[in-house]
Amino acid sequence: MQHNEIKKTILVAGATGYLGNYIAKELISRNMDTKIIVRKPGKIIDIASKLTGIIQAEVTRPETIRGHFHGVDTVISTVGITRQKDGLTYMDVDYGANMNLLDEAKRAGVKKFIYVSVINGQLHRNLKLVEAKEAFVDQLKVSGLDYTIIRPNGFFSDMRDFLKMAEKGSVYIFGKGKKKINPIHGADLAQVCVDAINSNKKEIAVGGPDILTHYEVAEMALLASGKPINIIHLPHWLRKSIIWIMRTFTSSKTYGPIEFFLTLMAEDAIAPRYGSHRLSHFFQNEMDTLKKRT
Template sequence: MYIPSCLRLAVPRTHSTLGINATAVRTWYPTNHCHSDASVEGEESRCCWANSGQERKNPLVRSERQKVALVGPKSMRRRYFDAGSLDTHQRDLPPLLLTDVSHHLLAKPAAREKNLVVLVTGATGFLGRRVVHELLERGYDVRCLVHTPGKERMFCHREVEVQYGSVQDSASLSNAFYDVDAVVHLVGIIHPKRRDSFEDVHRGGTANVLAAAKEAGARHFLHLSVIGAANDRSYPYLYTKWLGEQEVVRSGIPYTIFRPSVLFGEGDEFLNALAGLVRLFPLVPVIGSGKNRYHPLAADDLARCIGITLGREDLKGQALDLGGTQRMSYNELVSEVAKAMGKRRLRFHLPTWPIYLMAALTQGFMPRPPITTDQIKMLGIRSVAEVGELERVFGFTPRLMEGNIDFVNSVGVVEGILMLLGSMPRHIRDH
């Protein structure tokens, strides 16, 4: 199993809960990497220990040498190491939760009980990582549901708990939801796959998360949808987002639904894709008239709204359409990106039907086509909220796009070509 190289096992010399005696702190690295020792005395570094709801009641005593388990999803080899020697072993173990906490929190577990535990699905995504940061800044205990092992390394310097699982596999969610007070559900896709259809993820995945949250006794469910979600099967993305909303409303859990317009921020796919077109073409191709309206909102501002909502009883039972400070057409978005890149670009408008035909052909064999037929149809749908709604509800003014999208300058010719072929470069996506 992959373990981030920065995770450390740091335990006091005697800890009654885990029954561990340790004389040193060692940084554990994956196989073929070195180990470094450090004295426990005065150690304030991060520590890593593993438990789940059951293991909290039953100390992790694997042998006389007291083992601490670190495990991933069921499909991966279980790996554990000795608390004293950190010698690695391979063995099948029951699923446990990988927890990253600080030394002082481990020594004083009672302090953790005072904070609300918030579970975030989609925690490593474009919006999720910002939500995790916001919740930590507000003093919540954050538990992250991670789908792809390895992505949790972005949190290795933060006090978070990490649980591997998939929203489409209800069995993998059981350990993640113990003692959860609130859930922030952010998982969604824009490119469906054979095993990950819109309905599987947006409706089925949401239903699984709701079931786990309800069983755990969660008191607030925050759900990410989108402006335009509606009961219209001709738009699969928007229709399945609406189905997910219906699951939330019927669940019986107090909820808040967020319906943002286009989100922007470092690592976003939309503006970076526009930047690729601006970088490659003196005449930027635009499908249709480009007059459709959007209401771009900074992802950091939406994360702030989510953090505020957790402390607001009056927002339970609400579905909120959210946009930024100004509405913009697609043409204006292209111009704003070009301006941020210091480029002067004209636009070349393409008729919709040949692009639609091309998309229908490419999405049949490309795993991640540059554009889909569903996205082309959605170009005709307005994606705007009431102006000033966010300020009225949350009490702050969202940032403008102008002056806050310098990240588009990181898109070069190579990145532009890759995005034109439907591949988002990792260094841009994960920044």
């Protein structure tokens, strides 16, 4: 049972990212006192007036967040680098920046810390992108704070890679494309993250409502793009070779997302189903938006 008479203040770190922005909007829609940490406040003009506070800070620099967590009940962090390009490593951000947030939360007497990692993260510590996230998860578990680790399946935004291929006329998949995934929309995932504030669960794995094979996702992307169904099957030895080449000749920042994506392309990634947003509608909306711009 929720005690609505106690007004909690929630702090969102990573609020200008794909998921963080949805979480901030979900909190506001539930009339919860919402603070956010941002590097560039200009990115959140649409919700700025509805926020309890905006902390302009660099989470990789602990001195910039010091003293800003007083009165905060719960911290929700989506901080991580998937596509960021400013010379920082996964250990700097996914581990280090989140450790800065955790240390400050402990100092300020924050009660709960909600962290968004990845599905099956425990099984993929060998991947650069996951290694840093799971190192932070280890520290969160022994921090003494109440916590929930959210483990989402792929985001709809990640599925744009299929659309980009489709627009060029062909979609490449590995093997027969029978591996399954149920990616989730940011708005649906935001509801799960906000619900976790009052949840006793320590870990929540979550995916979207539709369980799809990679072949079906490819087909969906081509249909949305209005292109003929042209799906090219690549052998798994090629996928493994690409990972090896990327690991050998590029930096972890370059190969991290590719290594992660290509590894997950070889296995089922099915999480408990949640939400109402369908991938086919997302693809269609993306194409409609693109047409309006051109």
